[in-house]
Amino acid sequence: MENRPWVVLGLVLTVVLAGCAGFGGVGEDPTGEPTTDAPTSATDSATEGESTTTTTATTTGQTATPTASAYEPPAPPNVPTESKMGQGENRIRSVELINKVNTGDGVSDFDLRIQANTMMKDVDPAKHGDVEGEPYFMVAVDGTRIERSDYLAMKEDGEWVVQVHPGGLEKFDEGQHEITVWLFDQDSNSxxxxxxxxxSFQYEKR
Known part of the structure; x- marks a missing residue:
């Protein structure tokens, strides 16, 4: 009977250690890159019609992503993804860095003003239950996803502002970085x- 407290204590420690081990392997996607035929970096072959310039603007459009008080990494797209950018069709017409917070020679915070064609009527197979698309933007820096917009209204020449949370940029070192914006249509399978x-943009911490 005198050994019972030690047996109980041993069982408690075993359960606690097993619970801690269960958290291993859970983390953010290491790359954030979708599996797609479309090029996903500045070093890949350029898609016809793809823009690679970074400009600034002071005007804003419809907000596609609300600013949250605490940063949370965005959910990934359903994979494997499939490119619908055949024959040089690129529905993103322009992207501008706006609302920039300048810090020295770079920026520590900014939003994105995006012009795009989000008309996606009858783009999904009928077997999915709804043939209308569910367009959204995904933003990545150096291949790591940092923002995902809400679903977008369907417009042939729409304008949106995707708000970039400063918390999504803090993980990066100061210096030049590549930024990529995708226009996705969400499907049940991919x-x-x-x-x-x-x-690209020059990042400097506050």
């Missing part, structure tokens, strides 16, 4: 790529 834009 998401489709309808547009892609790539640019």
């Amino acid at each position: 998401d489709d790529v309808y547009g892609k834009w790539t640019g």
